[in-house]
Amino acid sequence: MxxxxxxxxxHNGSGRNGNGHRPGRLRDYSAWQLFRKGLSASPEWPRTWHDHDxxxxxxxxxxxxxxxxxxxxxxxxxxxxxxxxxxxxxxxxxxxxxxxxxxxxxxxxxxxxxxxxxxxxxxxxxxxxxxxxxxxxxSQRGHMTLAHNDSSLRTMHWRAEVNKVQGVDSSVIGPDEIAKLVPFMDVSPEARYPILGALYHPPGxxxxxxxxxxxxxxxxxxxxxxxxxxxxxxxxxxxxxxxxxxxxxxxxxxxxxxxxxxxxxxxxxxxxxxxxxxVQTFPLQAAVTEPVKPFLDTVVVSGTLHTYVSQTDRGELVFGASVDPFASYSIRGSLEFTEGLGGHVLELMPALSKMRLLRQWAGLCDMTxxxxxxxxxxxxxxxxxxxxxxxxxxxxxxxxxxxxxxxxxxxxxxxxxxxxxxxxxxxxxxxxxxxxxxxxx
Missing domain, CATH: 3.50.50.60 (FAD/NAD(P)-binding domain)
Structure with a gap:
């Protein structure tokens, strides 16, 4: 081209690639073809993508x-x-x-x-x-951002109104509704970080x-x-x-x-x-637990506690936090992160204290x-x-x-x-x- x-x-109106050939089509398999290939001793699956010179x-x-x-x-x-x-x-x-x-x-x-x-x-x-x-x-299971103080709650109302003006489904809900969505959450007034409300976003x-x-x-x-x-x-x-x-x-x-x-x-x-x-580059760490029976249907985020948690379809809990407080190209995990993350998660869901952490990792984030x-x-x-x-x-x-x-x-x-x-x-x-x-x- x-x-x-x-x-x-x-623009190439012919739909041909740079060699002048029409691009290949994605191969579709019927359920029966997939079943037969799965039972084959040495199924010849096509390459998902190809190597090229x-x-x-x-x-x-x-x-x-x-x-x-x-x-x-x-x-x-x-x-x-x-x-x-x-x-x-x-x-x-x-x-x-x-x-x-x-x-x-x-x-x-x-x-x-x-x-x-x-x-x-x-x-x-x-x-x-x-x-x-x-x-x-x-899996559109909903996304919940918690507010633990009056300032955070005002920000959640602000975000909700901006979202609504743009046609996005978001609203502020109270502790009672939060407890229905996440029964394992500690929404009692005696919690160290009381939950005053949350921005709930069902499409998330x-x-x-x-x-x-x-x-x-x-x-x-x-x-x-x-x-x-x-x-x-x-x-x-x-x-x-x-x-x-x-x-x-x-x-x-x-x-x-x-x-x-x-x-x-x-x-x-x-x-x-x-x-x-x-741009500055910072590491961002995350961790995952052993799999358990699904119980957490929504994504839960707490900006005050610098943590968020969701559950995969396999039952693992995925935890994350904010970026590390220093610029670096390191993608190694740290014990300091694990200890801080574990403590903050338990502030929200004390019942998770017996769960075992399986692994942790880090990625690099370019911050503007x-x-x-x-x-x-x-x-x-x-x-x-x-x-x-x-x-x-x-x-x-x-x-x-x-x-x-x-x-x-x-x-x-x-x-x-x-x-x-x-x-x-x-x-x-x-x-x-x-x-x-x-x-x-």
């Missing part, structure tokens, strides 16, 4: 093989017919933040811009399994993060996108203020468009193109000054960014991919991400989401 003269990928050139190169990079590639192909696309991942698909998060989905943010943006993502998640023909296991829930990554990778591959694992970007070439390609540990690739969809390392990738990012992402073009022509996602990037995967694909195809940001441009920091147009994003999983 050729590139247009303005440096943006041209690295081409000398692509129309678009996406750095980062997580949900944002794969979703961008998928929507470039499906919405705009741009299929001569490479997704480069230095490790394996989903090895970064997409595989290290707690997979909570919601749209009950604080600013109108944020609410509209994340609500679109929830809408895309609701029919993503059908779109990708892949079960992503989205949890999803299987690995399935989302695999589904997007499979669907993008079927449309002709090349996914290159174990391919590290070592440099980005810029000439005359325009991107000309990327250098990798497997060779150089010419490309008029390069998209930074990395987490944790986003500022380092942008530095390669000479674009400075107002206003807790909102940085999306769209930069001062370097052809270099786009989709970064700065802090602790809330996975829930934005579908809408980010859709919006970035539109931005690349048309050379300008669509309205839904216009407020998230990098120029907002110099202009003082911050999109302050700390009140809903600091621990608001």
């Amino acid at each position: 050729a590139s247009s003269t303005n440096g943006h990928p041209s 690295l081409r000398n050139s692509y129309d678009v190169v996406i750095v980062g093989g997580g949900v944002h990079g794969l979703a961008t590639a998928y929507y470039l192909a499906t919405n705009h017919g741009i299929t001569n696309v490479a997704v480069l991942e230095k490790s394996y698909i989903g090895s970064g933040g997409s595989g290290r998060n707690t997979a909570i989905i919601r749209s009950n943010y604080l600013t109108p811009e944020g609410v509209r943006f994340y609500d679109r993502s929830v809408k895309l998640y609701e029919h993503l399994a059908a779109d990708l023909n892949f079960n992503v296991m989205f 829930g949890i999803i299987r993060h690995d399935a989302v990554v695999w589904g997007y990778a499979r669907a993008a591959d079927a449309h002709g996108v090349h996914i290159h694992q174990k391919t590290e970007v070592t440099g980005i070439d810029v000439e005359g203020g325009k991107v000309t390609g990327v250098r990798t540990d497997r060779g150089r690739i010419s490309a008029p468009v390069v998209v930074n969809c990395t987490a944790g390392w986003s500022s380092l990738i942008s530095d390669m193109a000479g674009v400075e990012m107002p 000054p206003d807790y909102s992402p940085i999306m769209g073009p930069t001062d370097v022509d052809g270099f786009y960014v989709d970064v700065g996602w802090g602790t809330y990037g996975f829930k934005a995967g579908p809408v980010s991919g859709e919006a970035m694909a539109d931005c690349i195809a048309h050379g300008r940001p669509p309205e839904i991400i216009s407020a998230f441009g990098i120029d907002r920091f110099a202009a003082g147009r911050l999109v302050g989401e700390k009140g809903a994003a600091a621990v608001g999983h």
Whole structure:
């Protein structure tokens, strides 16, 4: 596929990939075919996505093989017919933040811009399994953010009203309703941190993060996108203020468009193109318990206690907290985190004291000054960014991919991400989401 003269990928109305061949179709199996293959001694399952030789050139190169990079590639192909696309991942698909998060989905943010943006993502998640023909296991079980003092309760009322204006289902509920939804919660006035109310958001829930990554990778591959694992970007070439390609540990690739969809390392990738990012990287830790009989139907968040908890379909309790209080690229867990998290969880649900913690892990979060992402073009022509996602990037995967694909195809940001441009920091147009994003999983 050729590139247009303005440096943006041209549309390919034929639906063919860069080799001139029609992209492959996703293979559908009937229940009987699946059953037969499952009983076969050596079933020959088709590859979910394929290995390809690295081409000398692509129309678009996406750095980062997580949900944002794969979703961008998928929507470039499906919405705009741009299929001569490479997704480069230095490790394996989903090895970064997409595989290290707690997979909570919601749209009950604080600013109108944020609410509209994340609500679109929830809408895309609701029919993503059908779109990708892949079960992503989205469970809309509700999301509850607790208020332990008058100030927090005022913020919950504020968020609820902003949500309602944007058409998002959110409301403030009292302790009695909280007790019905979460019977194991200590809502008594004698609790160390009394619960005065909560922002309840029924559309929120949890999803299987690995399935989302695999589904997007499979669907993008079927449309002709090349996914290159174990391919590290070592440099980005810029000439005359325009991107000309990327250098990798497997060779150089010419490309008029390069998209930074990395987490944790986003500022380092942008530095390669000479674009400075107002981003700091912090570790975020999480932990999971042994599986028990399902009893927690809703996601519970406490900003005061810096913790959140949900239960998977397998019965494990997933715990998380706020980012570590220091900038670092470390993804090691710490005993200090485990002790603090355990104590805070037991403040909410004392009955969990006998449960055993099985494992803990950490991921890297790129935090911006206003807790909102940085999306769209930069001062370097052809270099786009989709970064700065802090602790809330996975829930934005579908809408980010859709919006970035539109931005690349048309050379300008669509309205839904216009407020998230990098120029907002110099202009003082911050999109302050700390009140809903600091621990608001």
